[in-house]
Amino acid sequence: MQQTIKATEAELEILNILWTHGPATVRDVHDRLALKKDAGYTTTLKQMQIMLEKELLSRVASGKTHVYTAAVDQQQAQGQIVQRMIDSVFNGSAMQMVMQALGNHKASDAELEMIRVYLDKKTKK
Amino acid sequence: MQQTIKATEAELEILNILWTHGPATVRDVHDRLALKKDAGYTTTLKQMQIMLEKELLSRVASGKTHVYTAAVDQQQAQGQIVQRMIDSVFNGSAMQMVMQALGNHKASDAELEMIRVYLDKKTKK
DNA sequence: TCAAATCTACGATGATTATCGTAATTGACA
């Protein structure tokens, strides 16, 4: 049985950065975070230290700093979050959420085509 | 400019019940909630009172009880929640989330077909 | 009518989150 990954919104933002850009220092993460929101450096630091305790992150020392890595699988973590949302907000209907997402979002034709291809593959299987 | 609707997980469950079944008393909501989770009656009551203050709900008196109604639009609230998740967890890519949702979910062929039809309509427009 | 059942109001509490200030540590380099 896979463990349940429970991350807050703020933690997800950090995980997201690490998933996207790979291992990074607190400084790196903080700078990227600062582009979107503003919080103090120590806030980010503390956040990441807590995530280390929760084992959402791992780290290795490098000189005087630490390099952090996401310790949870991206697919799995994202999947669980989406599932929780589907359950609590969409009565368990993934489809309902997909339609909502597609409806609100201005997806390009190319994107829509990708989804279509994906659907086909899924249907055939 | 539309206001930002911010509801917690527990609040969403309540909203969801009201959206699905229409106006209801605390008792009604609580009984439905009790099917899934267990919490005391006063917990649900308090929750709904707070939601009233936040103007997520409205209510009218009916005898000694109050009948509550969701005061926020379902489409709009769901849309904002999904959008927030897309932003924080999927780097702003709705598609990425859709694929995640479809991947995790065992959708029936009929469901997939519905999505396909929806996509076509969206593409043509 | 009045007692029991039901409901609301309200405050308190513990847990979790998010935030940040300060102090201690470390490494770089003048």
Added chain:
DNA sequence: TGTCAATTACGATAATCATCGTAGATTTGA
């Protein structure tokens, strides 16, 4: 080597959330 800048460690705090107990009000029906 000694100082300065950057980093980590740690603790504190305020805000938010979820939960529930108790008291008071109201309705119902025996």
